Amino acid sequence: MSDLFQMNNFLFLMGGFKVTLEIGFFSIIFSVILGTLIGVARYLQLPIIGHIGGLYVDIVRNIPCLLCVLIARFMTPLPPTMSGILAMSVFTGAIMAEIVRGGINSVSKGQFEAALSQGLNRWQIVYHIILPQAYRNIIPPMVSQFTTVIKDSSFVWAVGTEELTGRGMILIGRYSDTVHLFVIMGCVALIYFVINYALSLLARWEHRRLAAKSF
Numbered sequence: 408m409s410d411l412f413q414m415n416n417f418l419f420l421m422g423g424f425k426v427t428l429e430i431g432f433f434s435i436i437f438s439v440i441l442g443t444l445i446g447v448a449r450y451l452q453l454p455i456i457g458h459i460g461g462l463y464v465d466i467v468r469n470i471p472c473l474l475c476v477l478i479a480r481f482m483t484p485l486p487p488t489m490s491g492i493l494a495m496s497v498f499t500g501a502i503m504a505e506i507v508r509g510g511i512n513s514v515s516k517g518q519f520e521a522a523l524s525q526g527l528n529r530w531q532i533v534y535h536i537i538l539p540q541a542y543r544n545i546i547p548p549m550v551s552q553f554t555t556v557i558k559d560s561s562f563v564w565a566v567g568t569e570e571l572t573g574r575g576m577i578l579i580g581r582y583s584d585t586v587h588l589f590v591i592m593g594c595v596a597l598i599y600f601v602i603n604y605a606l607s608l609l610a611r612w613e614h615r616r617l618a619a620k621s622f
Contacts, residue, residue, distance in 0.1 A: 416578060423574030424598055426488060430560045430570060434495035435553050441496065442503025447533055449504070450511045460504065467501035473562045480566035491563035491570075499556050506548050510541035550610035554603040571595055 445460035467475070472494075479494035480487065514537050522532040542549075564573035575595040579588050 420571070420574055420578065420594065420598075423569055423571040426568065426570040427557065427560050427572075428602075430488065430491045430495060430563065430568075431553075431557045433492045434499055434556050434560070437492070437496035438499035438503045438556070439549075441500035442505075442507050443538070445500070445504035446507030446511060447538075449508055450537075451529055451533070464501045464504050467498055468505075472498050472559050473565060476562045476566055480563075487563065487566060487568040490566070491560065491568050494563070495556055495560060498559075499552060502552055503549070506545050506552065507541065509548075510545035511537055513544045514540045546610055546613055550606055554606050557603055557606070558599060571598060 445456075445464065448456040448460050449464075451457070475494040475498045476491065479485065479490040479497070483490055483493065485493060511533075518536055518540075519532055522536055523529075527535070560570060561572035563570055564576065567573075569577070572595060575591050578591050582588070582591075
């Protein structure tokens with residue numbers, strides 16, 4: 408067992424964790440941007456973009472995340488990590504679109520009408536009035552989705568990306584007994600737990616801060 412707890416094994420696993428964070432970070436950024444654009448387009452009922460966005464959401468939400476990973480890896484020329492970011496961004500963007508749209512719908516329509524009467528156009532109203540309130544309302548479900556992104560990034564291991572789970576499986580391949588397997592998988596699970604629990608604590612703090620600020 409002592410041969411498992413070597414610095415090179417730890418650094419090897421941390422290298423995979425770095426890839427997991429990279430995939431998670433960029434996927435979250437891109438999916439929030441994509442989800443916001445689609446959510447706003449559907450809220451404003453834009454003729455073409457709104458319908459395309461609705462179709463995109465319906466399709467992506469009803470297929471497995473792993474299928475998106477496979478499509479992005481084998482049907483694009485992107486390297487493994489980039490294809491993983493693409494797949495997770497596209498898949499999560501559809502969910503974010505619904506979260507954002509729900510947050511926008513939670514804002515009173517009277518505010519939209521009042522802003523129109525003051526001479527603001529629809530885009531100014533959405534940007535300055537609707538979205539700030541919507542984001543405050545959707546912090547809990549949005550961060551919950553962020554943790555899902557971190558966990559689902561493990562799917563990219565299936566296409567050869569050496570992220571946290573992938574490197575954990577490589578380490579398991581070096582040691583054949585069951586005890587090593589449980590220790591390695593326990594370490595991998597602990598790392599996922601720490602990062603996701605930290606995200607949930609941050610979300611709670613930010614939600615309380617914004618709630619206190621609104622009074």
